[in-house]
Amino acid sequence: MNINWFTVIAQIINFLVLVWLLKRFLYKPVLTAIDERDKKIASQLENAAAKKAEAEKEYDKFLQKNDIFDKERAAQMNSVYEEADLEKQRLYHGIREEATALRKKYEASLKQREKDLTVKLKRRTKEEVFAITEKTLADLADTKLDQQVVKVFINKIENLDKDNLSKLKNAFNNNEIINVTSAFELSPISKSVLQKTLKDITGLETDFQYSIDPELISGVEINTKSYQLSWNIEAYLEVLKNNSITKDNDNESA
Structure with missing residues (x-):
């Protein structure tokens, strides 16, 4: 190939x-x-x-x-x-x-409210008691309550101790105005008797001014700048009230 x-x-x-x-x-x-x-x-x-x-x-x-x-x-x-x-x-x-x-x-x-109600009730009760007392005195003795209160107040003045009697005489000696306050309007007879008694006790005359204060609870009060003397039946009602409360408590305890 x-x-x-x-x-x-x-x-x-x-x-x-x-x-x-x-x-x-x-x-x-x-x-x-x-x-x-x-x-x-x-x-x-x-x-x-x-x-x-x-x-x-x-x-x-x-x-x-x-x-x-x-x-x-x-x-x-x-x-x-x-x-x-x-x-x-x-x-x-x-x-x-x-x-x-x-x-x-x-x-x-x-x-x-309770206090106000108590005060109102107390005042109403006292007013009723005083009204009943005045009516009772008028029915039994034909004597007005103001005359009876003034009579009791005069009795208190006549039985003052030496110290208070001396203060009262000094107020008259100083010719101080005697302010007489009562729970009601005193009759002319009561005013005359009160002024005569004070004159007989002090032996002096002075001016008197009269006013009304229902809060005295059927009482009378004389005021001067240096002396004050009062009487009312509220104290007796308080004693009566306390005695009543004590009795109620005793009954409840029994």
Whole structure:
């Protein structure tokens, strides 16, 4: 078999030219494209990793902020609960103090009403007693109550001790006006008897002024700047009342 070296050489040259052409126009661009593709993919992976890291970092920040927010919210809620509890206690104490004040005011009002009622009842009872007494005296002895009261008052003056008698005489010696106050209008006879008795006891004359004060409870009172003397039957009623209360208590104990 004969070898055509020219053909072989030509084919070798063609093969080398083909390889060079492939390398020059096909293989190198493909490798370059592959390299660029690899670089692009690597860059994208790096960007993805960076974004992932940044996302993880942001997520951590979010978790931290969320934790801080939860703590702050819990603290604020605790503060709100504490303030609400304090306000509740304040309102409770305020309401209790107001209730206590109202209760005390109500009790004071009841006591005052009871006191006023007692005073009115006492005064009404005394007025009735005095009216009955006056009528009884008028029916039995044909004597007015004012005359009887003046009579008792004169008897008290006549039985004064030395000290009070000396004070009474000094009042007359100083020419002081004698103010005579009674629970009712004294009759001319009662006034005359009273003035004569004082003149006989002191040996002096002076001016008299008469006035009425129902609070004396059927009594008579003489007043000067330096001396005072009075008599009424309220003291006797108080003794009677105390004796009645004592008897009622004794009966309850029995």
